[in-house]
Amino acid sequence: MRQRTQNEAPPRRSTLGIEDYLARLGDRVRAARARRGMSRKILARDSGVSERYLAQLESGRGNPSVAVLHQIADAMDMSVMELADPHGGTDPALAEILSLLSPLDGGELAEAARLLEQRFAGSSTRGNRIALIGLRGAGKTTLGRALAEKLGVPFIELNRVIEQDYGASIGELLSLSGQPAFRRYENRCLNQILTDYEEAVISTGGGIVANPETYTMLLRRAHTIWLQASPEEHMQRVVEQGDMRPMEQNREAMTDLRAILEARAPLYDRAEANVDTAGETLETSLTKLTETARGLIG
Known part of the structure; x- marks a missing residue:
């Protein structure tokens, strides 16, 4: 078995049960749709996923396949990874930054963005x-x-x-x-x-x-x-x-x-x-x- 180096971050493991994960997935789909100003009917039209199924998904009662997630993400100009897991596939350092930012409210996030821009952009x-x-x-x-x-x-x-x-x-x-x-x-x-x-x-x-x-x-x-x-x-x-x-x-x-x-x-x-x-x-x-x-x- 490969040994992890001293500076290597441990692999991330989800502690969510399937019901919690699906509930959060539904929240992410609903929030992404709202940010784009898309009604559920418009998302259904653009993604080819039924409005009824989208309602189930957003309420946490859907269990979509990767293909369905791809259709929904593509209709909102997102990646499947971004929709399914905001931290998935990221560099460990970026995952740590995201973890630190996740508890912040809107005003605090805005301030963090300004500080990062001033320092690195x-x-x-x-x-x-x-x-x-x-x-x-x-x-x-x-x-x-x-x-x-x-x-x-x-x-x-x-x-x-x-x-x-x-x-x-x-x-x-x-x-x-x-x-x-x-x-x-x-x-x-x-x-x-x-x-x-x-x-x-x-x-x-x-x-x-x-x-x-x-x-x-x-x-x-x-x-x-x-x-x-x-x-x-x-x-x-x-x-x-x-x-x-x-x-x-x-x-x-x-x-x-x-x-x-x-x-x-x-x-x-x-x-x-x-x-x-x-x-x-x-x-x-x-x-x-x-x-x-x-x-x-x-």
């Missing part, structure tokens, strides 16, 4: 670029356009750039090609914007935080601000804009919205700053946003 060039993140209805377009005018810089909507590049709407892109294709376009278009513009206000899609590579690029190359509001205000603003999609054939729209916000909040919290627009007038929100942006770009 090298210099970043954010220039005078301001990127707005947050759920739909946060005011990213309305406030972003007004902020750009105040600062005298271009205003760019990432989703509009994606549509121009693809040649059709975001809805058609997702319907015809799925989440993986959308995330590739999102990454490529954002990189082009950050390369072409030294100063700009950039409005991003609500789910950009679910794409680790793209979100990391955004955090490193732009000053990010999380526009926050209550779930009720998010929903009300979207409907007032004439977009009834959140309500169509979805009696649990508000429940879904709360789940998405809960899943994404720790990721949104990695932004350099946040501006809470809950209960505020447009003028007050713009004033707060302008002051915050100017503070970031100096």
